[in-house]
């Protein structure tokens with residue numbers, strides 16, 4: 001379904017990687033590994049359409065994703081380093097905005113918060129959350145809707161052991177439903193059967 005065809009990435013004047021090809025089908029997971037600066041975040045940004053590759057193409061069902069950016073954005077969930085939450089709004093309000101933006105009401109805000117154990121904090125403003133709780137609120141967005149491709153950049157940063165387990169459960173459910181996951185991480189993640197790509 002997802003096919004990466006001979007992509008190259010340049011940042012500034014420097015080649016980060018070149019000639020990179022791989023594919024991912026329903027239910028599969030791919031872990032991006034490599035030293036700091038190897039290009040893991042850059043690759044995720046290219047896959048999300050946030051950064052253009054210097055060469056090559058990212059295909060979805062054989063179509064170049066650059067041909068229809070809005071369609072590609074609808075099929076993915078992006079979790080970057082920033083939490084993308086409004087501090088003055090409550091956790092539930094933040095999630096409700098995101099649910100409206102993604103125009104997919106197949107999962108409720110309450111269910112998404114329960115999936116990351118944040119139900120009891122739903123009515124707290126985000127500014128009152130700890131760093132790990134903020135990360136969990138950000139992760140709750142994954143559980144909203146049915147986007148098939150999850151692109152996650154260091155999702156476990158700041159999470160305690162129980163939250164890492166909850167994330168593992170979320171990832172397993174997503175894959176069991178035919179979803180795909182690509183994750184850049186330096187930390188162990190419960191992702192059985194995941195392939196590894198060393199950059």
Ligand SMILES: Nc1ncnc2c1ncn2[C@@H]1O[C@H](COP(=O)(O)OP(=O)(O)OP(=O)(O)O)[C@@H](O)[C@H]1O
Pocket residue numbers: 011012016034035036037038039040041042043184
């Ligand atoms: N906006 C930018 N402008 C110029 N160079 C950049 C930019 N962003 C990243 N780079 C460079 O691109 C290279 C790859 O960075 P990237 O963030 O993709 O690495 P990474 O593998 O995710 O690293 P880390 O493990 O530290 O998160 C690095 O050498 C970095 O300095």
